Amino acid sequence: xxxxxxxxxxxxxxxxxxxxxxxxxxxxxxxxxxxxxxxxxxxxxxxxxxxxxxxxxxxxxxxxxxxxxxxxxxxxxxxxxxxxxxxxxxxxxxxxxxxxxxxxxxxxxxxxxxxxxxxxxxxxxxxxxxxxxxxxxxxxxxxxxxxxxxxxxxxxxxxxxxxxxxxxxxxxxxxxxxxxxxxxxxxxxxxxxxxxxxxxxxxxxxxxxxxxxxxxxxxxxxxxxxxxxxxxxxxxxxxxxxxxxxxxxxxxxxxxxxxxxxxxxxxxxxxxxxxxxxxxxxxxxxxxxxxxxxxxxxxxxxxxxxxxxxxxxxxxxxxxxxxxxxxxxxxxxxxxxxxxxxxxxxxxxxxxxxxxxxxxxxxxxxxxxxxxxxxxxxxxxxxxxxxxxxxxxxxxxxxxxxxxxxxxxxxxxxxxxxxxxxxxxxxxxxxxxxxxxxxxxxxxxxxxxxxxxxxxxxxxxxxxxxxxxxxxxxxxxxxxxxxxxxxxxxxxxxxxxxxxxxxxxxxxxxxxxxxxxxxxxxxxxxxxxxxxxxxxxxxxxxxxxxxxxxxxxxxxxxxxxxxxxxxxxxxxxxxxxxxxxxxxxxxxxxxxxxxxxxxxxxxxxxxxxxxxxxxxxxxxxxxxxxxxxxxxxxxxxxxxxxxxxxxxxxxxxxxxxxxxxxxxxxxxx
Numbered sequence: 011x012x013x014x015x016x017x018x019x020x021x022x023x024x025x026x027x028x029x030x031x032x033x034x035x036x037x038x039x040x041x042x043x044x045x046x047x048x049x050x051x052x053x054x055x056x057x058x059x060x061x062x063x064x065x066x067x068x069x070x071x072x073x074x075x076x077x078x079x080x081x082x083x084x085x086x087x088x089x090x091x092x093x094x095x096x097x098x099x100x101x102x103x104x105x106x107x108x109x110x111x112x113x114x115x116x117x118x119x120x121x122x123x124x125x126x127x128x129x130x131x132x133x134x135x136x137x138x139x140x141x142x143x144x145x146x147x148x149x150x151x152x153x154x155x156x157x158x159x160x161x162x163x164x165x166x167x168x169x170x171x172x173x174x175x176x177x178x179x180x181x182x183x184x185x186x187x188x189x190x191x192x193x194x195x196x197x198x199x200x201x202x203x204x205x206x207x208x209x210x211x212x213x214x215x216x217x218x219x220x221x222x223x224x225x226x227x228x229x230x231x232x233x234x235x236x237x238x239x240x241x242x243x244x245x246x247x248x249x250x251x252x253x254x255x256x257x258x259x260x261x262x263x264x265x266x267x268x269x270x271x272x273x274x275x276x277x278x279x280x281x282x283x284x285x286x287x288x289x290x291x292x293x294x295x296x297x298x299x300x301x302x303x304x305x306x307x308x309x310x311x312x313x314x315x316x317x318x319x320x321x322x323x324x325x326x327x328x329x330x331x332x333x334x335x336x337x338x339x340x341x342x343x344x345x346x347x348x349x350x351x352x353x354x355x356x357x358x359x360x361x362x363x364x365x366x367x368x369x370x371x372x373x374x375x376x377x378x379x380x381x382x383x384x385x386x387x388x389x390x391x392x393x394x395x396x397x398x399x400x401x402x403x404x405x406x407x408x409x410x411x412x413x414x415x416x417x418x419x420x421x422x423x424x425x426x427x428x429x430x431x432x433x434x435x436x437x438x439x440x441x442x443x444x445x446x447x448x449x450x451x452x453x454x455x456x457x458x459x460x461x462x463x464x465x466x467x468x469x470x471x472x473x474x475x476x477x478x479x480x481x482x483x484x485x486x487x488x489x490x491x492x493x494x495x496x497x498x499x500x501x502x503x504x505x506x507x508x509x510x511x512x513x514x515x516x517x518x519x520x521x522x523x524x525x526x527x528x529x530x531x532x533x534x535x536x537x538x539x540x541x542x543x544x545x546x547x548x549x550x551x552x553x554x555x556x557x558x559x560x561x562x563x564x565x566x567x568x569x570x571x572x573x574x575x576x577x578x579x580x581x582x583x584x585x586x587x588x589x590x591x592x593x594x595x596x597x598x599x600x601x602x603x604x605x606x607x608x609x610x611x612x613x614x615x616x617x618x619x620x621x622x623x624x625x626x627x628x629x630x631x632x633x634x635x636x637x638x639x640x641x642x643x644x645x646x647x648x649x650x651x652x653x654x655x656x657x658x659x660x661x662x663x664x665x666x667x668x669x670x671x672x673x674x675x676x677x678x679x
Contacts, residue, residue, distance in 0.1 A: 072097075079106050079529025081468050081478035082130040082461055084577065085208050086182030087251035088468030088476045090529050091130055100462050100481045103131045105254065106529050111470040113258030118268035125254050129577060132586045136443070137460045137485070141583055141657030143445045144486040147455035155487065158454060159497070165437075166500060173201030175409035179399060180491065181416035182208035182392070184385070184469035187512045188414075191495035198499040206389065207396040209421040209578045209649070209672075212251065212355045216384065217391065218362020223541045227381040229352070229366070230472055233259035233277070234270040236378040237348040238341050240280045242365055243304050244354030245287035248593075249572050252471040280338055282307060283354075285571050285604060285646040286639030288593055297334045298606075298641040299325065301356055301569045302555050307335065308353075308364045309549040314339045315371050321549050324558035331559075342372060350378035356569055363546055370543045382473060382536035393677055396422055403431040412498070413440040414491035415458060419448040420653065420670075421578055423677040424628055441494050444583065447655045459488035465505030466490060467512070473536030477509070477525050561643045563613055568625050568645045570675055573601055576650030582660030582667065583653075595635055601668040602635040604646035610636045623647065625674040632669040647671040 070076070078093045082103065090109030094102035105112055105124025112124035136142070146155050169176055176199050180188070183206075192204050216226040233239055233246075233256055244250060247257045262270040263277040271277065281293035284301040299307065306323035313320040314335070325331055342349050349372045353365045369379055390398070396418070402408050411432070422428040429451055432438060438452040449455040463485065466478040489497075496503045503511070513520040518531075525531050554565065574592045576582045588599050595602070603623060605615055615621060619634040623645060632647065640646060651668020653661035661667045 070097075075101075078479060078481055079108070079477070079527065080462065080481065081466060081476040081529065082126075082133060083183065083185070083466075083468040083478075084127075084129055085210055085251070086184050088184060088470050089126065089130055089254060090124070090470065090474075090476045091126055092124075092529075093462060093481045095481050098482065100134060100137060103134055108528055109470070109474070109476070109530050110532070110535070111252075111255055111472050111474050113255045115258075118265075123258070125257065127254065128574070128587065128590065129581060132581065132584050133461065135584050135586045136581070137462050137482070139583060139657065141659070142443055142460070142486060143449070143455065143457040143488070145457065147445060147449065149453060150450055155456070158456060161454075162497060166498070169410060169498065170199050172199060172409050174203055174402075175407060176202040176412075177399060177402065177408050177410070178202070178204045178412045178414065178495075179396070179416070179418060180204065180206050180414040182206055182211070183415075183491070185467050185492065186469070186475060186516075187467050187492045187509050188495075189385075190512045190515065191492045191508070194499050194501070195495055205395045205399045206392060207416060207418055207422065208392050210249075210355065210572055211392040213391045213393070214355060214357060214359050215353065215362050217359035218353070218357075219366055219381070221359055221363040221546065222366035222543050223381070223539075224544055225539075226384045226387050227539045227541060228384055228471070228536065229369075230380045230382055231256065231259075231350045231352050232378050232380065233350070234262045235348070236263060236277055236350045237271060237275065238278050238280070238345045238350070240338070240342075240349070240351040241283070241289045241293070242308060242351055242353040242361065243283045243301055243357050244289065244352050245283075245572075246289045246352060247292070248288045248574070249354070250352075255471070278341070284567075284569055284641040284644040286594055286637055290639065291594060295334065295338070296639075297331065298639060299331070299559065300561075300567050300641050300644040302552070302567050303559070304357055305361055305364075305549065306551055306555055307331065308361055308368070310335055311339060311342075312364050312368050312371075315342065315368060321551055321556075323551060323556050328558060342368075345372070347373040347377045350374050360549065364549070366541075367543050367546060370541075375541060376538075381539045381541045383539045385469070385473070385536065393423065396428075397426060397677060400426045400428060400431050403434055406434060408435050409437065411435045411438045411452075412494075413438065413442075413448060413452065414494065415442060417442070417446045417448045417580065419451050420446065421649075421672055423675060424673050425626070425676040441489065441491055443488070444657060445655065447653070450655055456494065457486050457488040459484050459490050459493075459505075463488070464490045465509050466492070467509050469534075473534065475531040475534040477529055477531070479526050480505075559642050566609070566643055566645055568623060568647055568674070570671065571604070571646045571648045573648050573650035575599070575601070576660070576668075579650040579653055579656070579672070582650060583657035585659045588659065588667070594639075595637060597635065599667060600633065601648035601651035601671060603632045603671075604637045604640045604648070605634050606640040606642045606644070607636055607638055608642045609640075609645075610634070623671075623674060626676050628674045628676070630669060630671055630673045632671060647674070649675075 076095050080093050082089050082091045090106035092104045092106045093100050105126040107122040107124040115123040146153050146158050220226040279293045281290040281296040290296045303325045306321045310320045351365045353362045419429045439454040440449045440452040441456045441458045443458045462481045492508050575587045615634050617636045621634045652670025654663045
């Protein structure tokens, strides 16, 4: 097929191999390493010469696999996983069925079962990726780790005395060990400030519960108990930090016979959303509306249940919306203690506050939703704290910036111009698995150890402490963020000692061998918080929220969606993920602008049309994909493309994969 396998490449000139797909060797680099070419760090049997071993390593039988419990964390939420290892080499990631947050079996009689996310499973390929950072960099040029250690020893005293001039920018993490490292840094350098940035953040939920209850708490829905489930612009089964647990609970209450509801009934799922999601595809009733119109709809539902005044919005008078709300409210009224609403990360805090109020009116707390204590109730909102950091860099207040993971040069809000302000910092150090866009702008770059080659800990969404252990020796000698901070303060402790010391310092009597073996600490989940809804201010609608579904070009809303291939861009160099078709669009190797058929017809667009999307004066050219189910008047920009320093698979400046849609994502996006 000439369209699928063109005879000439786009650079004009040389004939392309028709059997290749995105260049065979680019795709197979990590896969070949996984198959047996990983080389250094692959811990097999003890070194032998000609004489065969007289004693095999304990618990190893040639040709048999072994399983180890560990942890996989993404965006501050962990998952308990089980790693299958063959002769010292990790080959498969699955969910840990013994983990208390795994959810158990969905089929009656099955107690032990667990799943894992696509990102967790594909982390195996990232482990063996030859594009991972293999050496320290100084000013973008290769150097040795020893050279950095010598520099640090010579400058430690200077760092200690910088006070607020010493800043840390960390990606989101729930690790108790990293939290203790934060305290150690504060003792080492009084006045030093710690910032946390995550591009796909759930902080709107924190702010919303704070408005509703007076303090931030963490909602955890019990879908196995709910007859009526309402997803409010929320992809429960893919994007939510508790997605794996929610999927298991939903399956149990979805069964007519032997289900968790126990009354011969199964749940009913309602979805209100702008972008067609996996949850929307499963829903019994789905209402596609612009994301900004969710507020008047939820305010209307609240008014119907509480007897208050409904907002004045044209969308509420549309027959389809009016009927949807009427039937839903009737079902919610009849389902006291059996219904639950869950709002998504894109919705503003006011929607989360209203959802909390509605749940309280439905007697959901303690029945179909639990509100858990937040581990860091005083933490500043991700968008706010990164803005504060950039302002400090701009004014010359930041002397040294330590960046732990992440890629803020690529994914920080575009209007902050992070890269330009980073150039004003005297010394910047980036610890990352890849020498990415941020690494290329910092004074120093240090390789970060992969989760499967390091000691670590993190919390699942319910707070259960999950222990990660190295399944293989570090292939490239990387370190963890906690180890790096330990180096900075002068302790220089290894990962296992740092993790153990964390619980000893907290007075936790931890059976270390059992915790490592099981992969979690029993009874460590967050406690349930007593909550009471306070008075919420009247809902204020913007002019566009008072409008109806039909709007013209120039008024269209833009929402940003998580990529099934790259998350927010961090997995761009993972060929397994890039090659896996998106569940709904079936697209691979790309990100795009999702447009509703009605909107596409009005604008004269078709799938694969290159369109220009302008937001707040910033523009990006991106391929259009006409998607049935997309809300009219809403453009869904999928994040994670257009990387320039991801690697040979995900984009390295010579060949782009996808589009940098984050270019038009501002601080409030």
